[in-house]
Amino acid sequence: MSDESLVVRCQLGEREAFAELVRVWHGTVERYVRRMLSRADDDVVQEIWLAVVRQLPRLRQPGLFAPWLFAIARRAVMNQLRQSYASPDTGPLDESAAEAAGDPLPDLLDRELIDGALSALPPRDREVLILFYLSDLPLEACAQICAVPVGTVKSRLHRARRLLRAELLRKGYEA
Amino acid sequence: MTPEDVLKGLTGPLSLRRRLFYVAVGLAGLTGSALIALLWATEAALPARTQIAFAVLIVIGIAWAGFGGWAVTRRVPLFARDRVVAAWLGMVAWLLFAAGALAIQRSPGVAVVVVLLGTIGAINVGFARRARATLRQSLPD
Known part of the structure; x- marks a missing residue:
């Protein structure tokens, strides 16, 4: 089943479809968080999925689920980074x-x-x-x-x- | 962390019972405060303490309505199917309000309010059903 169909079924309110969506995308979300934060962070991953559930009914274009999901993940990660560093733009590289x-x-x-x-x-x-x-x-x-x-x-x-x-x-x- | 751990953490927002509970709480608060307000408006020369009691009950009803509205927009989202059920629950609330309002006072003003609210409720049911149908049509066979 395509992501678009899965997302539409979630928007209809099928709980099983949401479980499937989480199974398909959880690894990607977890890897993104780990790479961005340089460590695994279950709280941020859970926060991202909670935001996905809450905002999914308002997603207008189910075909654009991937960029929409990453935008949510990015917000959660940036919030976490803001808490961790005074300035997220400073890096250790020469x-x-x-x-x-x-x-x-x-x-x-x-x-x-x-x-x-x-x-x-x-x-x-x-x-x-x-x-x-x-x-x-x-x-x-x-x-x-x-x-x-x-x-x-x-x-x-x-x-x-x-x-x-x-x-x-x-x-x-x-x- | 496994996908099952994630899903365990999402039990609340994904619970249909909880979503509909918040809708019912909101509608009950709204209907109750509307009926008390109507009773207050149509009863002449109420004692001060009764008026205070009515005011408190209206505030409580509005607070529950606000809480229900906040919960279904911010905490636990309503999906397309839930919106249809919620819209029908709205019609049930309208029926209760109509019965109560007409029992309190049968006047053209009350009848207009009842008809207006019923029309809004029916339009809401139509929108919810159309949104659900649109999503269903976008699914491949």
Whole structure:
């Protein structure tokens, strides 16, 4: 069954459909939270699903469930990050090292290694990499989730790739 | 955390009984306070303490109505099927109000209010049924 049908059945009020929706998307939500927060956080995951239940009747386009879900997850994660850091934009990376790196990210990298490196990136850069590369969402969906223009997503992706590459090199990874 | 753990945490918002309970509480509060208000408006020269009692009962009814409305919009959402049931519950509440109101006073003014509320209730049932039908039609066979 497609996501769209599943979402429509949930909007009708079929409890079994909601259980199925949770089973299909829980892993994705959990991974997104873990990568964004650099740790597993069950409370945030539960908060996201609670918001999904409460807002699902108002979802106008069931076909756009994935970006809608990620937008909810993003809000929950950002709230958590705001509580954790005084400034979510400050990151531990040396920008000049990233500038020197330059090249685009190779297609095939060990995902565990990337997860480790991702945690060192600032949240905004981390999230576009997670949404675009690890969640396989199109640029338009990433822009919708982050509430920014597509051009901004592209520039964030460019910067994030450089930062990630610099971090991977710092950890001893050879492309 | 497994999907089953997530679902356990969502038992409340996903409970049909709880959603309809909040709808019923809201409607009961609204109907009760409307009937008391009508009684108050149509009774001449009520003692001060009776008027205070009526005012308190109206406030309590409105508070329950507000709580029910808040619960079904913020805490436990109404899905398409629930909205149809809730709309019919609204019609039941209207029937109770109509019976009570006409027992308290049979006047053209009361009849107009009863007819107006009944029309709003019927339109609400129509909207809820249409929304449910639209969702059903969007499902593949």
